[in-house]
Amino acid sequence: MSEENGAAEEGLRDFIRDIVRTDLREGRVQSIVTRFPPEPNGYLHLGHVKAICIDFGIAEEFGGRCNLRMDDTNPTKEEHEYIDSIQEDVRWLGFEWAGDVRFASDYFETLYAWAEHLIREGKAYVDDQSADEIRVNRGTLTEPGTNSPHRDRSADENLDLFRRMRAGEFPNGARVLRAKIDMASGNINLRDPVLYRILHATHPRTRDAWCIYPTYDYTHGQSDAIEEVTHSLCTLEFEDHRPLYDWFIENLPVPSRPRQYEFSRLNVSNTIVSKRRLLQLVRDGHVSGWDDPRMPTIRGMRRRGFPPEALREFVKRVGVTKSENLIEAGYLEHFVRDVLNKKAERRMAVLNPLKVVITNYPEGQTEELPAVNNPEDETAGTRIVPFSREIYIERNDFMENPPKKFFRLSQGREVRLRYAYFVTCQEVVKDENGEIVELRCSYDPESRGGNSPDGRKVKATLHWVSAAHAIDAEVRLYEPLFSTPVPGADGDYLKDINPESLTVLSGCKLEPALVNAEPGEGVQFERQGYFCKDKDSTGDHAVFNRTVALKDTWAKVQAKA
């Protein structure tokens, strides 16, 4: 066995990578070229993440290249804002395209010349029918279509008409250029598809140079051919378009012969990815914007604190197949935790504070206790955490009448304060309503650092923050945007919106080391989850997002009880 075939011979296996390996081995291609071809009409989202990882990932793995091409053939929908955000998002995910960003609009002139070529060959014609007539005459899924009355115009007449279309002589919708293929085909894409439509609109890049624009079908394969793409990878719904894709490649003097392969889309439970619906969420104020941390957009996930490696690993592990799927949202969270567990430094933060006074601790004294930054990474070092007489602990770490399995603090019970001391609860202070407002505890001076002085055990270790040193913060907790696996599966998807997808906590207490937190840098609030500073933070108002909670077996035990 040769070991020299490199990583590509090992590595991931799926039907597309198998094809690539074979093509390379058998010399059908010298090196592979892929492309990621978004239409710049919206922000990239989870659905795109799969395509990006496949397009860029495969090129990378096999030593090929991947182009980033804006599929900008419809000037009525596309904007510069999206062209910029797409590049930013692809880079954030960790990929880089070969050379400059490409634009389908860069090929308009070539595409036009090829259209004239088809006309001369008698393979395309100008149709004067209205959109409605074309639709009616296309037939149905079960009945063949009927030929256009203009289908047999002479090449000269077609050429003249097509040139006049380009010259702007006709209004929108007056005529289209169609391929002459087969109006009776079982594949509706082959029933004389539209190649060009008249659109008197300003294009973000070509401005007013054109008033006819090529359709997706007429543009995509040829753009691939121009860029010498070898493997044009796309989702399943384009499977039916492949015969048409191939038809153009065969009938045009293209410089290369790309091949299209289709894989299944990524569907994740309890979320949506439809542009129209995402837009509605933003417009109707169900979320704060395209980068709301609950949004499945790349910007939203970035702000939420999802590391790009987690997204890449997720896609890798989901795999590439042709089967429809609905991935549980929890699977993605697993990879987020997995990455963050190794990377994120630990901090202590109390989300729902309960004051604790250490009655036998000297008033006015502060100790600086060392704490490990990341037990999973020795190189992360340690930091100092201040301890004093008054601290905060988590409200739900204390129970007055603890059930059997509750290990945490209760009256008369001793627990460890992480990196600090063993403390025992002596007294519960309540207000006039019976609400617990304060705990009075004693500490064991011998247990400094949290070490057991005499080998005695304690069943719980709590996180805490010194009251005098705490930073006040707002913390935002997120749950899935939708409460059903497939939003809208039975009716209106808006009815499936989870009303509790956002919980805002204020008055949270953070340990001082958190002042230095940077947005986008994940930290673990010990025992709680992974968090990151939000861009809404200001100099005197810290805001943190919970990226994902830690696994919580106590919550499960409780739920069962």
Place this chain on the structure above:
RNA sequence: UGGGGCGUGGCCAAGCGGUUAAGGCACCGGUUUUUGGUACCGGCAUUCGGAGGUUCGAAUCCUCCCGCCCCAGCCA
């Protein structure tokens, strides 16, 4: 009633005529633990949408049936 796809445990997914039907997530037990986290160990499909057939042998080959998805934009 047309064309194109897909059906392996709750969710993904290997498997390509001879394996005890990989692996991950989830779930259930247990060990370690100054995070009820992590890590580690163990459990979790006599069965591959169904029925026939071929074969010494089938998830893998053949036939029929069933279910699900996509297509009737001058969107991509």
